[in-house]
Amino acid sequence: MCGFGACFFKFPSVAGIRCNIYLVGEFIVEQFDVLIIGAGPTGLACAIEARRAGYSAVALDKGCVVNSLYNYPTNMTFFTTPELLEIGDVPFVTARQKPSRQEALEYYRKVAEFYHLDVRQYHSVTRTEGADGAFLVHCVDGLGCPVEFLARKLVVATGYYDLPNQLACPGEDLPKVTHYYREPHPFNNSDVVVVGAKNSAAIAALELWRHGARVTLVHRGAGIASSVKYWIKPDIENRIKNHEIAAYFNTSIRKITPDSILLVTPQGELRLKNDFVLAMTGYHPDFDFLRALGVELSDQPSSKPVVDVHTLESNVAGIYLAGVIIAGMNTSEIFIENGRYHGRQIAEDLRRKLGGSSGEPFEAENARKAASAPSTHLRNAE
Numbered sequence: 001m002c003g004f005g006a007c008f009f010k011f012p013s014v015a016g017i018r019c020n021i022y023l024v025g026e027f028i029v030e031q032f033d034v035l036i037i038g039a040g041p042t043g044l045a046c047a048i049e050a051r052r053a054g055y056s057a058v059a060l061d062k063g064c065v066v067n068s069l070y071n072y073p074t075n076m077t078f079f080t081t082p083e084l085l086e087i088g089d090v091p092f093v094t095a096r097q098k099p100s101r102q103e104a105l106e107y108y109r110k111v112a113e114f115y116h117l118d119v120r121q122y123h124s125v126t127r128t129e130g131a132d133g134a135f136l137v138h139c140v141d142g143l144g145c146p147v148e149f150l151a152r153k154l155v156v157a158t159g160y161y162d163l164p165n166q167l168a169c170p171g172e173d174l175p176k177v178t179h180y181y182r183e184p185h186p187f188n189n190s191d192v193v194v195v196g197a198k199n200s201a202a203i204a205a206l207e208l209w210r211h212g213a214r215v216t217l218v219h220r221g222a223g224i225a226s227s228v229k230y231w232i233k234p235d236i237e238n239r240i241k242n243h244e245i246a247a248y249f250n251t252s253i254r255k256i257t258p259d260s261i262l263l264v265t266p267q268g269e270l271r272l273k274n275d276f277v278l279a280m281t282g283y284h285p286d287f288d289f290l291r292a293l294g295v296e297l298s299d300q301p302s303s304k305p306v307v308d309v310h311t312l313e314s315n316v317a318g319i320y321l322a323g324v325i326i327a328g329m330n331t332s333e334i335f336i337e338n339g340r341y342h343g344r345q346i347a348e349d350l351r352r353k354l355g356g357s358s359g360e361p362f363e364a365e366n367a368r369k370a371a372s373a374p375s376t377h378l379r380n381a382e
Helices: 041-052 101-114 199-210 233-241 287-292 323-327 342-354 364-369
Strands: 007-014 017-024 027-037 057-060 124-131 134-140 146-156 191-195 214-218 246-248 252-257 260-265 268-273 276-279 319-321
Touching (some): 027 041, 027 134, 027 342, 041 057, 041 101, 041 323, 041 342, 057 146, 124 287, 146 342, 191 199, 191 268, 199 214, 199 233, 199 276
Parallel strands (some): 027 057, 146 319, 191 214, 191 276, 214 246
Antiparallel strands (some): 007 017, 017 027, 124 134, 134 146, 252 260, 260 268
């Protein structure tokens, strides 16, 4: 029994893993060995390793599968090579040296299908109850209906792309201000301020300029960041040198209005005509959600959560952390390339603490035989 005074029901096996459902209050609730919050590449990798170990697993995401990648710029090309983006030992085959966003979306969908992962899209986690071995997870689905799950262990792999770092100035909430850049077309023949000086800001500024926008780069630092990729940095610096892109360094934003932006430069205040502001100021994990789970955070400025470096279990028994959230504000420390291995560390600890599996470990041969079956594992609101 789960410890919630629930009634027990049998549930049909799913992809070789036995599942149970319980009656908790007015809800019929599915139970899993492992519930993963977040269905990005790291969350999918954690679900794969749980499946390989023979444990039932479900991954929840408030958006679509690999939602952060979906929200990347439409024509984005990864800086890394395809083999460093692979999960579950499934080859990422592409003719390019560096894969595109579209290819990555296709790859991760296919991996989820191959492993028959149970991914519940558009399920936002609102709160959790219980403790190690008996967590009750409350969600709201895409239709606004409450959904609950029981889980013996939780894995939090929520990334950081949903929460942008704020400019903290009046006018930031205006419709013309965005922290996400998709493509240059809507900004043609417009006055656009790009805030920031790292890769995303440099790429956005260059694409906007090449597609007919009048671009001004604003950054509180002294120049283009040294971490900008070697083929991008000279390009943006040359555009600035040739006065094709205006740039104000050591500069902050005092106020944004519907038709202008007020800067504080080393020479004093400067008001510019402005149609759009792209604040490429970075992102941060959902610290409030981690605190609500009881996870301890280190002191500022990193705010790294407390986690066992070997097992990735947090200070809360039964709650594991995976992916970039482990780095706190130091988001440049963990990428898909190294976060994809976190599922293996967690699975090893699950074997030690959960003991026998709830079903047959995932077998690739069985997956190939079932590949032609209709796909039902990616679920939206039902």
